[in-house]
Amino acid sequence: MQIMANKTTKMNFEDYLKTRRNTLIREDVLNQKLIFDLKEAGARNFFHLKIFKADVDINGFDIMIDDDDQMMIKCQIKSRFNATTPTFPIHKIMLRPSHYIVGKLGFDYSTCPSDNRGVILIDGYIDKNNNIAVKYSYLDCFLLRAMALGIFKLNRESKNSAKKLINSVNNGSSNQKINVLQSLFFPVKDAQSLLSLMGNSPTMSISDKILKISEAKKTQNNLYMDLAKLFPIKNMEKLLLCLKYIDSNSISENILNVSVEKQKSQKEIDMNLVKTYWNEVNEDLEKIIDSNRQFTKNSFPTDF
Helix, strand or coil: CHHHHHHHHCCCHHHHHHCHHHHHHHHHHHHHHHHHHHHHHHHHCCCCCEEEECCCCCCCCCEEEECCCCCEEEEEEEEEECCCCCEEEEEHHHHCCCCCCCCCCCCCCCCCCCCEEEEEEEEEEECCCCCEEEEEEEECHHHHHHHHHCCEECCCCHHHHHHHHHHHHCCCCCCCEEEEEHHHCEEECCHHHHHHHHCCCCCCCHHHHHHHHHHHHHHHHHHHHHHHHHCCCCCHHHHHHHHHHHHHHCCCHHHHHCCHHHHHHHHHHHHHHHHHHHHHHHHHHHHHECCCCCCEECCCCCCC
8 A cells, every 4th residue: 555655646765765754764774774784894804793772762872782802882873864964962871981981081970881882873865876875973982082182173163062062961961962063973984984983993993092192181181280289389388288298199109209301201202102192093083084074184282
């Protein structure tokens, strides 16, 4: 009966998928295509990718992806079809880091998940051969942090938008939703690139490199805060208080026990390593980004 109705109304394939009443059908088709593409990408790299679907959407995620090695991640899926939707409602918990690394990424909210999470955006359309085609984009706490640090940008406002989003994600309940700009999602060229961005990598993953950079930045900030507590020292009373603070809190063994020359050398070595990670993140992202999207690499800042 449905086929006859379609012939009567001369509804084509694209119209059928775009019809509002078929929203759930369209979402299911796009989700199944995502699952197939990810599994195919795994098979092409000689491993079986396991994907589990959530029966009930109560914790924000739709699927869990497991490569039996480096990556186990829960993902929320958002999709659109021949549309230019500017924002998407995302559960805050999906953009919060695991509580094991929360401090290293500059997040300070206590109710973080115990696992890794992210959001996959599917852009569906009908190609010239009348087949369903898709483009994938991705966003997680690592990419947000990278944009906030200025490692790269997808548009002119990426850095400020990422910082504002991190501040919003840090507040409120885990299941509270927040509108996320589509322009903050990182567009990848294929499913293999999507897997790589989520953490499936034969070498050090992009997210691990971002974590190292973020950790170094946080260490620098803490050092500046400690020094600000020490200087200027205007009288003996304050000096004694500072010495007592140093003795009880051990601000930094490098400051107290190592020569200035050795500390300077150590800082240069650390910064060279951080700079290497910074450049590698840009190179890795440049390899997997959709060629139709603008991507701006930022040089390592002298005032990091």
